[in-house]
Each structure stands twice: as C-alpha cells, then as structure tokens.
Amino acid sequence: MTTPRTSPPPAAADSPSRGTAPLLSVRDVTRTFPGKRGRTAPVRAVDGVSFDVAAGETLGLVGESGCGKSTTGRMIVRLLEPTSGSITFDGRDISHLGQRELHPLRRHLQMVFQDPHASLNPRQTVARIIAEPLLAQGGSAVDARRRAADLMELVGLIPEHLDRYPHEFSGGQAQRIGIARALATGPRLVIADEPVSALDVSVQAQIVNLMARLQRELGLAYLFIAHDLSVVKRVCNRVAVMYLGRIVEIGPKERVYAAPAHPYTRALLSAVPLPDPVAERARERLTLLGDPPNPAAPPPGCTFHPRCPKAQDRCRTEAPVLSGAERSGAGHRVACHFPETV
Numbered sequence: 001m002t003t004p005r006t007s008p009p010p011a012a013a014d015s016p017s018r019g020t021a022p023l024l025s026v027r028d029v030t031r032t033f034p035g036k037r038g039r040t041a042p043v044r045a046v047d048g049v050s051f052d053v054a055a056g057e058t059l060g061l062v063g064e065s066g067c068g069k070s071t072t073g074r075m076i077v078r079l080l081e082p083t084s085g086s087i088t089f090d091g092r093d094i095s096h097l098g099q100r101e102l103h104p105l106r107r108h109l110q111m112v113f114q115d116p117h118a119s120l121n122p123r124q125t126v127a128r129i130i131a132e133p134l135l136a137q138g139g140s141a142v143d144a145r146r147r148a149a150d151l152m153e154l155v156g157l158i159p160e161h162l163d164r165y166p167h168e169f170s171g172g173q174a175q176r177i178g179i180a181r182a183l184a185t186g187p188r189l190v191i192a193d194e195p196v197s198a199l200d201v202s203v204q205a206q207i208v209n210l211m212a213r214l215q216r217e218l219g220l221a222y223l224f225i226a227h228d229l230s231v232v233k234r235v236c237n238r239v240a241v242m243y244l245g246r247i248v249e250i251g252p253k254e255r256v257y258a259a260p261a262h263p264y265t266r267a268l269l270s271a272v273p274l275p276d277p278v279a280e281r282a283r284e285r286l287t288l289l290g291d292p293p294n295p296a297a298p299p300p301g302c303t304f305h306p307r308c309p310k311a312q313d314r315c316r317t318e319a320p321v322l323s324g325a326e327r328s329g330a331g332h333r334v335a336c337h338f339p340e341t342v
C-alpha cells in the first residue's frame with residue numbers, strides 16, 4: 001500500500017509551487033484536428049493553453065461541451081500528442097516522447113474516465129482490471145492481486161468481490177473500480193475527465209468525497225475536469241475556465257467563485273443552485289446568448305463576443321490575453337478587455 005500522506009496539500013496560487021518546480025507545466029499548448037474529410041476547416045480544439053499543477057494540488061478545469069477539456073487531459077497523459085507547445089511532468093518535457101520513453105512515466109500519470117462501465121473491459125474480472133496497469137509495469141501476478149484487494153478496500157469496495165465482473169456493479173461502484181485502477185501504480189497525477197458526470201446525482205457527491213479523501217491520504221494531484229463549476233468546488237484548490245479552446249479565467253478557488261471576473265465564468269456560476277433557500281431565491285441568473293460558435297470557424301477578436309452581454313467594439317477585433325489585473329489578487333488571471341471589478 002502507498003504510505004498515507006499526513007500533511008495537507010500545498011497552498012494554491014497562480015504559480016502553485018512557489019520556489020519549487022510544479023509537478024505539471026502546460027505551456028502554450030495547442031491541438032488541431034483536421035476538418036471532416038477535408039470539407040471543413042481544421043478545428044483548433046486547444047489553442048495556446050498554459051497552466052501549472054503542483055504536487056498534491058487539484059486544478060478544476062471547467063467549460064461547456066466541446067471547449068477542449070478532454071483534449072487537454074488526453075494530451076497530458078499523452079493519449080494525444082500536442083500540435084505545438086510543451087508539457088513538462090516532474091521536470092521532463094513529455095510533449096513528444098515515444099511510447100517506449102513514456103512507458104516508465106505512465107505509472108505516475110493516470111486517468112479516470114467519464115463513463116465507468118464503458119471504460120472497464122466487460123470480459124475481465126475486477127482483479128484483472130485493477131491489476132492491469134501494475135502488470136504492464138512488470139509487477140508479479142501475486143503482488144498485483146494483493147494490491148488490487150487493498151485498493152478495493154481503499155475505495156470502499158469489498159475485496160471479496162475481486163472475481164466479479166463489471167456488470168455486477170452499480171455505476172458508482174464501477175467508478176470506484178476505475179479509480180482503484182488509476183491508483184494501482186501509485187500515480188502522482190490523476191487526470192479525472194468528468195468522473196461523476198455519468199452518475200446519479202445522489203452518487204456524485206460520494207465519488208467526489210472519495211476522491212478528496214484519496215487526495216489527502218495519498219498526496220495525489222488531480223486535474224479534475226467537469227462542465228459544471230459546482231462539481232469541482234468541493235475538491236479543487238484552483239479552477240480554470242475554458243471557452244473554445246482557451247483558458248479565459250484561472251485562479252484560486254476562493255477568488256474565482258467569490259469574485260468571477262470573466263462574463264462567461266459569471267454566467268456559469270449563476271447557473272449553480274445555492275444550498276441556502278434565501279440566497280437561492282436572490283440568486284442572479286445570467287443567461288448566455290445563443291449557442292457556442294462553430295470551433296472550425298471561431299469568431300474574430302474575443303471568441304466569446306457574440307454571446308457576451310458586455311461586448312464592445314474592441315471585443316470584435318482584438319483578442320484579449322490572459323492577464324492578472326492588479327485588483328484580481330494573487331494568481332487570478334482573466335482574458336477579458338472589460339473584466340468585472342468586484
């Protein structure tokens with residue numbers, strides 16, 4: 001078993017590990033997909049994205065469907081290769097490593113997927129599924145099975161169920177198996193791509209709480225992807241909001257939730273119900289205009305301008321860059337010509 005970590009995750013800021021190198025550094029990363037059979041323009045799914053994740057920290061990555069969240073996550077675990085930019089993990093540039101060079105690093109970089117049943121091989125027992133990453137790293141079958149039993153217990157499942165098949169488990173239990181599999185090799189960073197979106201609302205909180213506990217106990221870092229800001233609030237130290245392939249706002253959780261500076265973040269937050277009925281009745285609801293634009297033909301200037309209630313002439317021609325306005329406080333950056341000043 002991995003030794004539980006007793007100290008809390010490091011305090012989060014813009015550069016999360018001040019004085020030490022971050023565990024993960026993503027710098028100006030882009031990923032372009034070709035247009036469909038040459039008939040449509042290429043899609044720049046991720047367009048110049050940069051962020052860091054410190055050891056033991058969770059960065060929430062949030063945005064509407066199609067904004068490039070999964071593509072970002074898949075590049076970090078190198079299921080996809082970046083078109084340009086760099087991804088540095090533990091001080092090593094992994095952006096263009098080949099499979100052989102990536103192999104020893106895979107144990108430190110794991111992924112949890114959205115649909116637990118779809119991501120588990122229905123013809124394999126749970127023991128085999130959880131042991132697979134360990135066996136791939138050269139572990140013995142006996143050790144891998146023992147470790148799988150320990151991991152079942154760690155994620156709240158019954159170790160005696162190791163020889164069952166995925167269909168014998170509920171969605172929430174299947175996601176616990178997916179998490180156990182991701183933890184098998186003792187990773188330092190887990191990319192969780194919408195790990196609760198496919199689950200019943202009643203089960204979502206249990207899985208988020210489990211992931212938060214595992215982070216505390218094991219000192220994991222997460223990139224926690226969701227389309228809903230309320231899902232990541234419980235678990236993240238910092239949050240990044242994506243729109244059409246770009247990060248439009250990033251900062252410490254306390255800042256972004258209490259004082260969102262980008263109109264898009266404000267709209268996303270205004271859709272989150274509040275637990276207090278009085279606050280819920282008074283909640284300001286901002287409706288986004290129209291649908292997200294076609295990513296193969298993004299609008300000029302600020303790509304959010306066709307939907308932005310604050311858009312002005314400058315927004316239609318000049319793309320805003322992510323910058324830290326003085327008022328925004330430590331590490332809170334926004335890509336908007338006219339950010340909110342609250």
Ligand SMILES: Nc1ncnc2c1ncn2[C@@H]1O[C@H](COP(=O)(O)OP(=O)(O)OP(=O)(O)O)[C@@H](O)[C@H]1O
Binds near residue numbers: 063
């Ligand atoms: N393999 C691919 N080939 C072509 N286009 C792709 C491919 N993968 C993603 N895209 C496109 O890239 C853009 C970003 O997709 P991505 O899956 O990263 O978004 P997402 O934010 O994860 O969305 P969702 O919330 O629906 O999961 C979309 O326009 C999508 O259609």
Ligand code: SF4
Binds near residue numbers: 263302339
């Ligand atoms: S730059 Fe302009 S269009 Fe873009 S979010 Fe800011 S105010 Fe809205």
Ligand SMILES: [Mg+2]
Binds near residue numbers: 069070071193
């Ligand atoms: Mg996705």
